Amino acid sequence: MKQNKLRRTMLYIPGNNPNMIQNGGVYGADGIMLDLEDAVAISRKKDARILVRNMLQTMDFYGAEITVRINGLQTEFALLDMEAIVPCKPDALRIPKVETMGDIQTADQIISKIEKKHKIPQGTVKIHAMVETALGVENAFQIAQASPRVVVLTIGGQDLTADMGVKKTLNGQEIAYARQRIVMAAKAAKVAALDTIFADVDDEAGLIKETEMIKELGFDGKAVINPRQINLVHTVFTPKAAEIEKATRIVKAFKKAQKDGIGVFAIDGKMIDAPVVARAQRVLDLAGEKK
Amino acid sequence: MTKNAINIEIPKEIKGFGKLAPFKGAWKTIEALKNMSKTPAPIHAKTKDHQKLCKNIQTCLDKLDLKDGMTISFHHHFRGGDETVAPIIAELAKRGLKDLTLASSSLTSAHECIVPYLEKGIVTRIWTSGARGKLGKAISEGKLAHPAIFHSHGGRARAIETGKLKIDVAFIAASAADQEGNATGSFGASACGALGYAKMDAEYARQVVVLTDNLVDFPCLPQSISQHNVDYVVPVKRIGDPQKIAGDTTRITTNPMDLKIAELAAKAIDATGTIKENFSMQTGAGGASLAVAKYIKEIMQTREIKGSFVLGGITSTMVDLINQGFFRAAFDVQSFDAAVTGSLYSNPKHVEISATQYANPFNAGCMVNKLDVVILAALEIDTNFNVNVLVGSDGYIRGASGGHSDTSAGANLTVVVAPSIRGRIPIIKEKIACVVTPGSTVDLLVTERGICVNPARPDLIKKLKHSGLPIKNIQDLCQEVENICGKPKLPVFDDKIVALIEYRDGTILDVIKKIK
Amino acid sequence: MSNTLTFAAEEVDGELSMKLKKTTQSGSLESSDILITVTPAKPGAGRKIDLESVVLNAYGKSIKKDIVEILDKLDIKDVYINANDRGAISSTIKARTEAALLKSIKDLNI
Numbered sequence: 001m002k003q004n005k006l007r008r009t010m011l012y013i014p015g016n017n018p019n020m021i022q023n024g025g026v027y028g029a030d031g032i033m034l035d036l037e038d039a040v041a042i043s044r045k046k047d048a049r050i051l052v053r054n055m056l057q058t059m060d061f062y063g064a065e066i067t068v069r070i071n072g073l074q075t076e077f078a079l080l081d082m083e084a085i086v087p088c089k090p091d092a093l094r095i096p097k098v099e100t101m102g103d104i105q106t107a108d109q110i111i112s113k114i115e116k117k118h119k120i121p122q123g124t125v126k127i128h129a130m131v132e133t134a135l136g137v138e139n140a141f142q143i144a145q146a147s148p149r150v151v152v153l154t155i156g157g158q159d160l161t162a163d164m165g166v167k168k169t170l171n172g173q174e175i176a177y178a179r180q181r182i183v184m185a186a187k188a189a190k191v192a193a194l195d196t197i198f199a200d201v202d203d204e205a206g207l208i209k210e211t212e213m214i215k216e217l218g219f220d221g222k223a224v225i226n227p228r229q230i231n232l233v234h235t236v237f238t239p240k241a242a243e244i245e246k247a248t249r250i251v252k253a254f255k256k257a258q259k260d261g262i263g264v265f266a267i268d269g270k271m272i273d274a275p276v277v278a279r280a281q282r283v284l285d286l287a288g289e290k291k
Numbered sequence: 292m293t294k295n296a297i298n299i300e301i302p303k304e305i306k307g308f309g310k311l312a313p314f315k316g317a318w319k320t321i322e323a324l325k326n327m328s329k330t331p332a333p334i335h336a337k338t339k340d341h342q343k344l345c346k347n348i349q350t351c352l353d354k355l356d357l358k359d360g361m362t363i364s365f366h367h368h369f370r371g372g373d374e375t376v377a378p379i380i381a382e383l384a385k386r387g388l389k390d391l392t393l394a395s396s397s398l399t400s401a402h403e404c405i406v407p408y409l410e411k412g413i414v415t416r417i418w419t420s421g422a423r424g425k426l427g428k429a430i431s432e433g434k435l436a437h438p439a440i441f442h443s444h445g446g447r448a449r450a451i452e453t454g455k456l457k458i459d460v461a462f463i464a465a466s467a468a469d470q471e472g473n474a475t476g477s478f479g480a481s482a483c484g485a486l487g488y489a490k491m492d493a494e495y496a497r498q499v500v501v502l503t504d505n506l507v508d509f510p511c512l513p514q515s516i517s518q519h520n521v522d523y524v525v526p527v528k529r530i531g532d533p534q535k536i537a538g539d540t541t542r543i544t545t546n547p548m549d550l551k552i553a554e555l556a557a558k559a560i561d562a563t564g565t566i567k568e569n570f571s572m573q574t575g576a577g578g579a580s581l582a583v584a585k586y587i588k589e590i591m592q593t594r595e596i597k598g599s600f601v602l603g604g605i606t607s608t609m610v611d612l613i614n615q616g617f618f619r620a621a622f623d624v625q626s627f628d629a630a631v632t633g634s635l636y637s638n639p640k641h642v643e644i645s646a647t648q649y650a651n652p653f654n655a656g657c658m659v660n661k662l663d664v665v666i667l668a669a670l671e672i673d674t675n676f677n678v679n680v681l682v683g684s685d686g687y688i689r690g691a692s693g694g695h696s697d698t699s700a701g702a703n704l705t706v707v708v709a710p711s712i713r714g715r716i717p718i719i720k721e722k723i724a725c726v727v728t729p730g731s732t733v734d735l736l737v738t739e740r741g742i743c744v745n746p747a748r749p750d751l752i753k754k755l756k757h758s759g760l761p762i763k764n765i766q767d768l769c770q771e772v773e774n775i776c777g778k779p780k781l782p783v784f785d786d787k788i789v790a791l792i793e794y795r796d797g798t799i800l801d802v803i804k805k806i807k
Numbered sequence: 808m809s810n811t812l813t814f815a816a817e818e819v820d821g822e823l824s825m826k827l828k829k830t831t832q833s834g835s836l837e838s839s840d841i842l843i844t845v846t847p848a849k850p851g852a853g854r855k856i857d858l859e860s861v862v863l864n865a866y867g868k869s870i871k872k873d874i875v876e877i878l879d880k881l882d883i884k885d886v887y888i889n890a891n892d893r894g895a896i897s898s899t900i901k902a903r904t905e906a907a908l909l910k911s912i913k914d915l916n917i
Binding site for chain 2: 838839861862864866867868869893894895896897899
């Protein structure tokens, strides 16, 4: 049930910073992303790759989903990154600047080869596909369903606005279409949709507002760049008491109906069907995850 | 040698100090006390024409009864900004005095310059809450003739009241004083806030000198120190630098690790049911300990809870809490931030208290006994919850006992907050360098990697078990951290005892040995 | 996850000769990191490791052991290493040593 995994927050951690990596798991983010790409200077790519590899082999990240953002497939670093990281079996690789279905297929083939060489079951290492160009946005659905490894589709706001030749603004009007397109593609492909970062760490109100907005759009969570942002995002995604109460009643009634062999039932005079039960279960999943 | 109640070997006697009473348990000595009296306070009788005002420190010292082997006392309200201890000892040394006992309520980074006086035998005994830097190193290396005594703030008040610590001359630095010796730290260019420790010395020292850089018209109000105890008043250029009191320790941190620990601590405290109407609290000055106040405030706000009082070293954060109505009063023995002196001067809810009122276990009602919760830091903690706040992981003295063991014993809930790792060294160990606070008085350890409950508190275990918080067995957390860091090689000590750690009741909790 | 250090195939396989070519560095002086500087030494000179550390007494021996472990794995016999440690854990020490050595061997940053 890959879609049911909680992905409210994905904490970016620079791949060449041992202090931040060794403490990365303690902040309670649903996922952490060790970054070999933009957070690492060209002259430090090898240092970061080896460091992240060693840390993955020895550190406990307390159950967070572990992803490593490798360098873009078109760069000379990508293959080396994958060869070093895939054998450490992170939950997923985040592939940046994915533009076409072919990009995902290429990554898939390389991962498969490395898995085979290291006797890792095929499909162990998943893919988070990061869309951050106009072409990528237009190909979003194809990208999302290009391989069964893809479990997350995510948008990179900074690079996307650069590619579009516009400025990233606080209300994000310029990437509104891209966000909706990403969410729809993710839903269609039945993968999770993650939103881009909110850059101003001190603007707590701004982060909450943006998180509320992307939650309404249908995103499952958001990348964060500072541990201080984690709780704020989790709070937005955590269901309120009334929602939880109603969801509990629905799931309870559903279980009873199942036991009694009844297919369809009603609560408060409203008919409850499978999608309603699924949504109620999702509310309970989110509510149960109070770290 | 005898083993004390926490299984530490204590010598029966120390030459030049006398017999030692081993620690028996946090309340055992107090339970057994009877028919004990306070030591008589000296008579300072003066004729009506006695002139207290001296021209300078030299003329004052000329008038004082000074002798070899005497005890001189100071207070450490200026912390790192103290400018009184060093010049006075230098003057006494110039006069050829030797074998002095230095009894400062604590010693800080400002006192590294007294090391040569230890080496020359001018200062041969030290009573203090703490020592740092080169001074801590010198004591650890055995440069003081007799073992130093490390006491808690409450313990010092007790030692003075019982006559165990007899002071010949007390030097009290005040940011405002009149010519009769009425004095305060609450206003003036060098305002340092409360004078809680100095109040003790003024009551019991044989001779009392007030030093001030701000001589005001009679009467100086408020009378933190009262004229009836003061022999001489000395105007000086400067008594200290109030900017150096706080360092960077009294504003809420933005360090995500400290904030994470603080958030977990606040949630754990809440899960115990402590945050309720009229509760009281004390927090430490810096890092995670102070940041807990931010999260507790948020909980109080959400549930519309009003607390009773905050206690201790008072910071701007605590003053904000009383001003915003979250607590009804702040009891201040030592202001941790020069910024709070205005509040101490003008806000009737901000009350200056003495060290005995704060934490002396031998009186009928010290404030620490009224605490619902205290949040404290630690240098090290062992798997029996014993805490070291005095000796660094390298084996050198670099900290202070402070009110740690006093508040731990007094509070209903004692929470120690610390990062699990400092510079690769695990905070939790099987064996720590020394014990300042016995584990029987510590209830929770909160680190970023998990929360440990003292097994002696099954009631807390029950309350926290289903809180959703990361509760771990302390042995397991110790192992988990060691797996990350590797096992550190522990410092190696000689057999020579360089310091005694006195529990607040005067019994000996531990000894510190000379570093090899 | 396994505790054994497994090298990525690409890094050490093939026709690589394990000869140090130039002075290289990896790491930093940030907290929890270590700055490793590798300088080639003449054949027969042996290994010389100079270590400075904020936790020298507690971990000095173990830091040197970690560095030597990587020298053994890469079969480096003659080298001068300067290590300035700021409390790095074992995984970091090994990573920095390996990266500095590989950069010196391959003369490349990638």
